Amino acid sequence: MKAMLLQPFYFPWIGMFDMMDRCDLFLLYDDAQFVRQSWQTRNRLKTPTGVRWMSVHIDADYRLGTPIREIRVDRRSPWATKHLNQICESYRNAKYFDVYYPLLVSFFQKRSEWLVDYARESIILVAHLLGITTRIGLSSDFGVRKSRGVQKVVDLCHAAGAEEYLDGESGQELYDPQLFRDQGLTISFHRYVHPVYRQLHGEFVSHLSVLDLLMNEGTASRRIMLSGRVLNDEEIPVAHRAGNR
Template sequence: MPKKVAIVQSNYLPWKGYFDLIAAVDEFILYDDMQYTRRDWRNRNKIKTPQGTQWLTVPVLVKGKYHQSIRDTEIDGAAWAEDHWKTLTQNYRRAPYFDDIAMRFEPILRAGNTHISELNRQLIEAVCDYLCIKTRISWSWAYTLKDGKSERLADLCAQAGGTEYVSGPSARDYIEPSVFEERKIRLSWFDYEDYPEYPQLWGSFTHGVTILDLLFNCGPDAPNYMRYVRA
């Protein structure tokens, strides 16, 4: 039976395209055995404000931990949660669906998670639940990891029973298609182009912001502005 698999690091409150990728596959493996990278999407994302986009960043403990994995990366304290929620409230309280979405996500932000991977997964799963995305989400450490970038991805896909590996377009720079061909796994590239604009606060439209922007503004109509998610 055909099965599509995607393997991606967890992100903090990812943008809408991340969830379209989840919805487009049968299993989405959170690849948090990878090395944590600073100033990346693992612990931060953008929101829209009257002054333009603004970063929301979860502080993490990185000093002297240059080779730690994402899964081992600890959150630094708890004060950030109050700051993030205050910032979200200030900038989105006028959005039509703020109260409904706030009720779902404020408790997760304030739950006191100690590691960025766990926080990210809980938020990702809450978004999937709201959008009725039924894709299986798993951790990479539920499987055996091989050496080699392409070899590891192809092997993870095979262990998950995948017949097709769906990759983001940026991976074209390093993925070796022959590794997937040898395993008879189809390799396809996800397309993030041509998203429609949706009703949005604060000036000209901006695509590259957190999914919360879409949910606050559109609520149950959010799937109408996505590619693979269906209302």
């Protein structure tokens, strides 16, 4: 079984969904430290006046080092209504707006006090629309409390029953493959070239929220997502490369 571990991001970019599609299990790293003004709480939309942030308002009553799963949204703020208005402003002239906007209205009608619930549900919704069947879990559900850093990744893989770990391309600078091999795991790295697709409002902009792809390309979104896959030596499990056998 192949697993990945990423922080729960809010309506993330398409490369994350391609990475998810390559795994059997996607663990949302909900016990990672919360970082304000990060992808944990916001993403970007392409509006008629340029790229704009869509940000979840959070309760300011938290301490430095608080895990994501303990962060509350600010329920006094009308941020959900604002997000719907931003989406409408950005994509009401998009070809597939009428298909997806009602689903987003239903999404924003949900009520939870926890930030992680909105991030997780945004990922579940989009994964379904893209035909991704990867199982989604929370890292906090596996009881790995004491280890940190790379060792926590290894321990989570073992707890989940995974034999292989998939990380982003930048993980090559962070992780020593030998550490994984020594503990019975293989590690591979996801490489992705952002595809160009039809957009509104001027020249193409990459790395927006996946909502931009869905609104503009609809049923072609999965095919476009898959077109960014790069298959080369970096995606061959390290333990299987010539010279590591």
